[in-house]
Amino acid sequence: GAVVSQHPSWVICKSGTSVKIECRSLDFQATTMFWYRQFPKQSLMLMATSNEGSKATYEQGVEKDKFLINHASLTLSTLTVTSAHPEDSSFYICSATPRGRVNTEAFFGQGTRLTVV
């Protein structure tokens, strides 16, 4: 199956600093990638849709200036949490679907545990 690699798997940062999370599709191209946030024992909340070569589409209530998304190539999307605060601590997961494949499932990264202290 297709592989999505997410890095880092965990990160601890100080309040006020920024953190970048990378999501790479290793063996396929993805025009679109998705970023989710998951709170403990809860479902995935879609934050934004990352579109290669254009601006990301954010879900209602998600601050686009806080969560910067860049999708510079067909295999890489990045999520930068800017001026992180403790309430940003969460589990962040990306996913991607191979370009042009209509009936396929989405493939997920391993997730990133962000802890802001």
Added chain:
Amino acid sequence: AQSVAQPEDQVNVAEGNPLTVKCTYSVSGNPYLFWYVQYPNRGLQFLLKYITGDNLVKGSYGFEAEFNKSQTSFHLKKPSALVSDSALYFCAVRDIPYSGYSTLTFGKGTMLLVSP
């Protein structure tokens, strides 16, 4: 708008017994249905999907799911549970037709606990 309901927060079953994790959905058109499993601090792993064809879909690790259009359900099943099946299970739906991209809508998740 599409939605998914997983009515059980947790399902408990003894090892060796059959298990069922329930899922119902709502979409405006024909659905693409998926089951994913998540282990602690990990991403989601794909188990199986229904796109079209046979209503009984077989997937990874011995899991299967039955698509029931009249009941708008897609329950996950396994004939004999293993302790290692203990994890968080998510049902998801995607509308078709595919329009450039389609977002997945997830249920809230069901924790499966298999006791020895």
